[in-house]
Amino acid sequence: xxxxxxxxxxxxxxxxxxxxLRCSPMKxxxxxxxxxxxxxxxxxxxxxxxxxxxIDESGMPKERFSAEFPKEGPSILRIQQVxxxxxxxxxxxxxxxxxxxxNTIYFGEGSWLTVV
Amino acid sequence: xxxTTQPISMDSYEGQEVNITCSHNNIATNDYITWYxxxxxxxxxxxxxxxxxxxxxxVASLFIPADRKSSTLSLPRVSLSDTAVYYCLVVFNAGNxxxxxxxTRLMVKP
Numbered sequence: 001x002x003x004x005x006x007x008x009x010x011x012x013x014x015x016x017x018x019x020x021l022r023c024s025p026m027k028x029x030x031x032x033x034x035x036x037x038x039x040x041x042x043x044x045x046x047x048x049x050x051x052x053x054x055i056d057e058s059g060m061p062k063e064r065f066s067a068e069f070p071k072e073g074p075s076i077l078r079i080q081q082v083x084x085x086x087x088x089x090x091x092x093x094x095x096x097x098x099x100x101x102x103n104t105i106y107f108g109e110g111s112w113l114t115v116v
Numbered sequence: 117x118x119x120t121t122q123p124i125s126m127d128s129y130e131g132q133e134v135n136i137t138c139s140h141n142n143i144a145t146n147d148y149i150t151w152y153x154x155x156x157x158x159x160x161x162x163x164x165x166x167x168x169x170x171x172x173x174x175v176a177s178l179f180i181p182a183d184r185k186s187s188t189l190s191l192p193r194v195s196l197s198d199t200a201v202y203y204c205l206v207v208f209n210a211g212n213x214x215x216x217x218x219x220t221r222l223m224v225k226p
Contacts, residue, residue: 004159006159035216042203042216042217042218042219043160043203043216043219044216045216089157091159091160093160103148104150104162104165105150105162105205106162107152107159107160107161108159109158109159110157110158110159112157
């Protein structure tokens with residue numbers, strides 16, 4: 001997990017507020033992935049981004065959720081008007097390229113969102 | 117949708133060898149198989165990765181048969197600290213989505 005930095009580690013939001021989760025990939029990695037994990041469940045893919053591009057957002061809810069990975073700075077997962085069902089752990093991962101043979105994907109320690 | 121399948125849970129005792137199998141019938145020619153370990157409140161941690169036959173590192177071995185439709189993570193002489201959820205991951209070239217299986221919850225008992 002060393003190198004993929006996520007913040008905040010814990011975030012509490014009231015229903016209707018916005019949550020912003022940040023992810024800085026490992027040095028040299030230009031591919032970022034976001035996953036959500038509900039309590040006692042597995043990892044669910046949300047979105048895959050490269051610098052300035054969303055490559056695959058098929059796992060992202062169509063409303064209230066958005067993600068970006070700007071040319072400069074961290075990747076941001078944004079959840080607008082949060083609801084209790086958004087309470088989960090959000091994990092970011094990074095890689096050089098998922099299609100390079102043997103490329104490894106590394107995960108951050110996660111951001112735990114609690115909606116009250 | 118291509119996916120991986122693992123047993124939901126396994127129990128073992130300290131000192132035993134544990135083998136966890138993952139099936140990935142739709143694996144593509146260029147796909148590698150990667151296994152991760154996850155403890156509560158932590159992110160998945162890379163354990164081992166392989167393409168075919170056998171790979172071994174300081175913590176585990178990975179066995180992949182010739183057809184590559186499954187893989188087996190082998191943990192030698194487990195300890196209580198190996199209690200965790202283990203995931204296999206295959207990068208399916210059918211799409212960009214990196215699909216995790218449901219994970220195997222390993223419980224190591226004294």
